[in-house]
Amino acid sequence: MGGLQVKVILLEPQDDLISLIASRLMKAETDYSSNIVIFPEYRPGFYLRRFLAAQEKKSFVPPQIYTLDELVNQLYRQIKGRADHFLSDLDAVALLFDLHRQSRSPLGGESFQTLDRFLPWGIKIFAELETLKKATVPPEKIAEIDLLIDEKLSTESHLHFQSLSTIYRQFYEQLEKRKASTLASRYEKVIQHFPFEEFGEGERVIIAGFFSLQELERQVINLLGEKENCDLILIKGKGLGELGLQLGFPAEEAVAWEETKPSSPSLQFYLSPDTHGQIFALNGLLKDKLKRCERKMLPQKLVVVLPAVETLFPLYQFILSPLEENDFNISLGYPLSRTPLFSFFDKLFDLLQNADEEGRLYLPDYLRFVLHPYVKNIFFPEPRRADLTRIMFHTLEEEFLHQKNRSFWRLEEIENDPAIQKRLLARFSTLAEVKEPAICLEHLKNIHNQTIRLFLRIESIEEFGRKIISLIEFIYHSTTARQHFFFHRYAEAMVTRLEELGRSQLSQFQFEQNFGYFNLFRNLMTEARVPFPGTPLQGLQILGFWETRGLKFEEVFFLDLNEDVLPGTSKIDFLIPLALRKQLGLPTYEDIEKKVEYYFNLLINGARQAHLFFVENSEKEKSRLVEKLIWKKQKKEKIPDASTLLRSVRYQISLKPRKGRCIPKTQEIVDFFRNFRFSASSLDLYLNCPLKFYYAYALNLREKEEISEAMEPRDVGLLVHRILENYYQPYLNQPLTLAGLDLNRLERITSSVFREIFGPTLSGNALLMYHQVLRHLKDFILRYQEPIIRNHRPENPVTIIGLEKEIEGDWLVPDHRFAFVARVDRLEMRGKKLYLLDYKTAASEANYSINFKKLNLEDRSSWPEAIHSLQIPLYVFIASQAFRRPPHEIEGKLLFLGKNRIDPSIEYSTLAEDGEGREFQLKTIAEVINRLLVEITNPQIPFAEEMRLPGAEEKKDSSRTKIVRLAARKACEYCSFLDLCGR
Numbered sequence: 001m002g003g004l005q006v007k008v009i010l011l012e013p014q015d016d017l018i019s020l021i022a023s024r025l026m027k028a029e030t031d032y033s034s035n036i037v038i039f040p041e042y043r044p045g046f047y048l049r050r051f052l053a054a055q056e057k058k059s060f061v062p063p064q065i066y067t068l069d070e071l072v073n074q075l076y077r078q079i080k081g082r083a084d085h086f087l088s089d090l091d092a093v094a095l096l097f098d099l100h101r102q103s104r105s106p107l108g109g110e111s112f113q114t115l116d117r118f119l120p121w122g123i124k125i126f127a128e129l130e131t132l133k134k135a136t137v138p139p140e141k142i143a144e145i146d147l148l149i150d151e152k153l154s155t156e157s158h159l160h161f162q163s164l165s166t167i168y169r170q171f172y173e174q175l176e177k178r179k180a181s182t183l184a185s186r187y188e189k190v191i192q193h194f195p196f197e198e199f200g201e202g203e204r205v206i207i208a209g210f211f212s213l214q215e216l217e218r219q220v221i222n223l224l225g226e227k228e229n230c231d232l233i234l235i236k237g238k239g240l241g242e243l244g245l246q247l248g249f250p251a252e253e254a255v256a257w258e259e260t261k262p263s264s265p266s267l268q269f270y271l272s273p274d275t276h277g278q279i280f281a282l283n284g285l286l287k288d289k290l291k292r293c294e295r296k297m298l299p300q301k302l303v304v305v306l307p308a309v310e311t312l313f314p315l316y317q318f319i320l321s322p323l324e325e326n327d328f329n330i331s332l333g334y335p336l337s338r339t340p341l342f343s344f345f346d347k348l349f350d351l352l353q354n355a356d357e358e359g360r361l362y363l364p365d366y367l368r369f370v371l372h373p374y375v376k377n378i379f380f381p382e383p384r385r386a387d388l389t390r391i392m393f394h395t396l397e398e399e400f401l402h403q404k405n406r407s408f409w410r411l412e413e414i415e416n417d418p419a420i421q422k423r424l425l426a427r428f429s430t431l432a433e434v435k436e437p438a439i440c441l442e443h444l445k446n447i448h449n450q451t452i453r454l455f456l457r458i459e460s461i462e463e464f465g466r467k468i469i470s471l472i473e474f475i476y477h478s479t480t481a482r483q484h485f486f487f488h489r490y491a492e493a494m495v496t497r498l499e500e501l502g503r504s505q506l507s508q509f510q511f512e513q514n515f516g517y518f519n520l521f522r523n524l525m526t527e528a529r530v531p532f533p534g535t536p537l538q539g540l541q542i543l544g545f546w547e548t549r550g551l552k553f554e555e556v557f558f559l560d561l562n563e564d565v566l567p568g569t570s571k572i573d574f575l576i577p578l579a580l581r582k583q584l585g586l587p588t589y590e591d592i593e594k595k596v597e598y599y600f601n602l603l604i605n606g607a608r609q610a611h612l613f614f615v616e617n618s619e620k621e622k623s624r625l626v627e628k629l630i631w632k633k634q635k636k637e638k639i640p641d642a643s644t645l646l647r648s649v650r651y652q653i654s655l656k657p658r659k660g661r662c663i664p665k666t667q668e669i670v671d672f673f674r675n676f677r678f679s680a681s682s683l684d685l686y687l688n689c690p691l692k693f694y695y696a697y698a699l700n701l702r703e704k705e706e707i708s709e710a711m712e713p714r715d716v717g718l719l720v721h722r723i724l725e726n727y728y729q730p731y732l733n734q735p736l737t738l739a740g741l742d743l744n745r746l747e748r749i750t751s752s753v754f755r756e757i758f759g760p761t762l763s764g765n766a767l768l769m770y771h772q773v774l775r776h777l778k779d780f781i782l783r784y785q786e787p788i789i790r791n792h793r794p795e796n797p798v799t800i801i802g803l804e805k806e807i808e809g810d811w812l813v814p815d816h817r818f819a820f821v822a823r824v825d826r827l828e829m830r831g832k833k834l835y836l837l838d839y840k841t842a843a844s845e846a847n848y849s850i851n852f853k854k855l856n857l858e859d860r861s862s863w864p865e866a867i868h869s870l871q872i873p874l875y876v877f878i879a880s881q882a883f884r885r886p887p888h889e890i891e892g893k894l895l896f897l898g899k900n901r902i903d904p905s906i907e908y909s910t911l912a913e914d915g916e917g918r919e920f921q922l923k924t925i926a927e928v929i930n931r932l933l934v935e936i937t938n939p940q941i942p943f944a945e946e947m948r949l950p951g952a953e954e955k956k957d958s959s960r961t962k963i964v965r966l967a968a969r970k971a972c973e974y975c976s977f978l979d980l981c982g983r
Helices: 019-023 043-056 068-076 090-102 117-134 139-141 155-177 183-193 215-225 243-244 249-257 275-292 295-300 311-322 340-354 363-370 386-402 411-416 418-429 437-451 461-478 485-503 515-524 576-586 587-606 623-639 667-674 680-688 690-698 713-731 742-760 765-788 860-866 872-885 916-937
Strands: 007-012 035-039 062-065 204-208 230-235 266-272 302-305 328-335 531-532 540-543 555-558 609-615 646-648 798-813 817-832 833-840 890-896
Touching: 007 019, 019 043, 019 204, 019 230, 035 043, 035 068, 043 062, 043 183, 062 068, 062 139, 068 215, 068 302, 090 117, 090 155, 117 155, 117 183, 117 215, 117 418, 139 155, 139 576, 183 275, 183 576, 204 215, 215 230, 230 485, 230 540, 243 249, 249 531, 266 275, 266 623, 275 302, 275 311, 311 328, 311 555, 328 916, 340 461, 340 515, 363 386, 386 418, 386 437, 411 418, 411 437, 411 540, 418 437, 437 461, 461 485, 485 531, 540 833, 587 609, 587 623, 609 623, 646 690, 667 690, 680 690, 680 860, 680 872, 680 916, 713 765, 713 798, 713 833, 713 860, 742 765, 798 872, 817 872, 872 890, 872 916
Parallel strands: 007 230, 035 062, 035 204, 204 230, 266 609, 266 646, 302 540, 302 555, 328 540, 555 609, 833 890
Antiparallel strands: 328 531, 798 817, 817 833
16 A cells, blocks of 8 residues: 555544544535545444534534445445345355255254254354455365465364365355345445545545454455545554554554553542442442532543443442433444343243143243233233232242142133132222233233243244244333333344345245244344444444444443453453464454553543543453553552552441340230241240241241242142042041051052142152152152051951041140140051051151250250250150040150161151150150240240340349340351341
């Protein structure tokens, strides 16, 4: 380019590119159309028009402003006979997929033979082919890979790149045959047909703000430089000399392009532990500025740069949302896959994809979908309100919790299940605003029709896209979604991408299974971006990093300056490896890092003040770009300790353990518990923690149940209890015999119970659990029940006298009689002794034991540590009353069915078998229960973890006796009430 017509103008980073370009424009009165201005990015064009508008202060004809790609497309359309089809990335994938399937040695082997799996791979291949084309690399050069790079490259890799060279050649040959073009092929044709008639005649061409070019781009720039009145305006900086050499300027001249005058922007560095810390600090800096400054002055002064787009929403929520819409402007591309709209479809397609062989839907997936904000906020038909739909789905969720062991449902079963209908009608009958409660049943069915049933049958990709667009329109008109942040932008971006899919050659493809369409959607949207075009230039500017190219701001707020974000080249996944890229002259991650550093330095050095934010924690480190600036400042100001330059954003966290709440007892609470019907579980909970007891029984609070992926231990226990109750029912009040134990009957009962709960067809976890439970219960009959029967002679047989029996009793303390209840899984007589048996599906006795050696009646703090459960002794006391038998004739046993080895040793009791030891233990536990009941109803003793008991006297030997701990020391572990308690 050296020696041609072009005039090179080099600016310092402190200079204003836009104002200089404006000064170089030719005009006839207010007509600037005789100028062609070419930028590397579209956004500087907005600023140039704005500058000219402020300068003219009246209407004017603006210059022709292009990016280089836009200019090439414009020139291409002037080539005679080139009215061809521009190949979109989706059309390119369709062509590549055809070539891929026809290839004898396809890229990736057999791994990408379906379109849904090929799509992301195909988009990468297309991008690499375009890069190869722009670099003017012939296919033969790739085929000679073994001569170009290390001989250690594997045979598989050689074949891989030979396949790439074949596809590269075939792809552009097919373009010509199909009369289609891509951006790279258009560059090539434009260069071949240059110069164009009338282009640049009498016009000024200004090429501004570039840093690097690929070979075809360089050739276009060189051809433009041959025109008269062509200016090449560049901003000096590190790495720009390579562009000078590339354009043909002498080395000594190109070196001068990197020599900049010293700049001294005021730099402030902010270290934060996380993203929200950055936003917190930024808010503190911007709050006063936004109040003090006139907002019409802000665009020339302030910019917030977001190289990590995920920071946009915290920024919007905490800083931008209070502003008026015209007070800020966003210009960046946000990943569509991170939006609620994508999440909605992802959950819908998960639901359909995880259906079983019979088309039944997996319940956890169904609930995740219907509780998505876009579904549960669909307007109810009459009255038209979203809250009624939320009530409907949460009522539905409540009923599913009662049937939660049934994992798979058909839509028809959900719509017609009597229990579901009964609960929904009962709930809506209480709502005065709903005149016809039955409307809710039709509403539920309509939602199923508009969403889930819509995708049960799909004929083609084109139809699939139309159905998604139809559902987006339904969401827009029938839900509150349009009131959500940026929903319109999300919907527009998704619809645009789907319309591109519908117009593309992919549209007629079909999949054998629906999951192919669902995976295609995910892969398609993963590559898509929600554009925030940012055409308004007023207000606070929120820009992506690349959107700042060629722009100058007085004050810069730069967030997320971390190594994985900027330069962030570790995330770049090239199809062609580094060694080959260097040999072929393709851009590498090193080139990207140089480009990032160049534009970063221009932005910082062109500012009066820059605030640089970064996160440092166990997973993130500051960017090398920040490290360089800190080191430069250290040297300049002779500061040995870099930490003194950092302003740390810290959270005020107290690591002192907070004391739990202390809840005093009102007379109403005291009266409530004096009339309360106690059980072993309620006393156990009080013993573990009085506060838990208060929340659970006084306030009747429960942790919300959820539909879990796997069956919970409690549910397994209920299932086993039900099977054993049904199995032993015919043996009530008659001696158990070996001959009477029927394993076939056990199998039938187990199968019946499982199918009643899980549905007629068992599959997945339910089927696995069925076989496990059946095997274990057979072991229980053979290895526990039969030996117990054998150990008792016919004259002293084992006789079951009760199953799942509720027994009641009273407990007398001074001045009051408390009511108690116990539900015993099985009562049986073994000779003259009464046995109370309770099934436990656990394997360990630890949670039910009593350590009498540690139990000290006079030390209240020892009680929760020594007693893990009062169940067995309490059952003995209640049964003694109910059956009028002395305690020594009653034996309480826990049967641990979860043990690996089943035999009579699974029986466990917290009490001694008999004798004085047992009598002492019962007497001790009776006194503990007495004192607990008095304590619970004593208004002077609050519900608390610890306290000074009334009447406790200070002892001279230790101040520790002043405080008595009422709760177990590990009571807070896994507690559902921690937040309420203040922990």
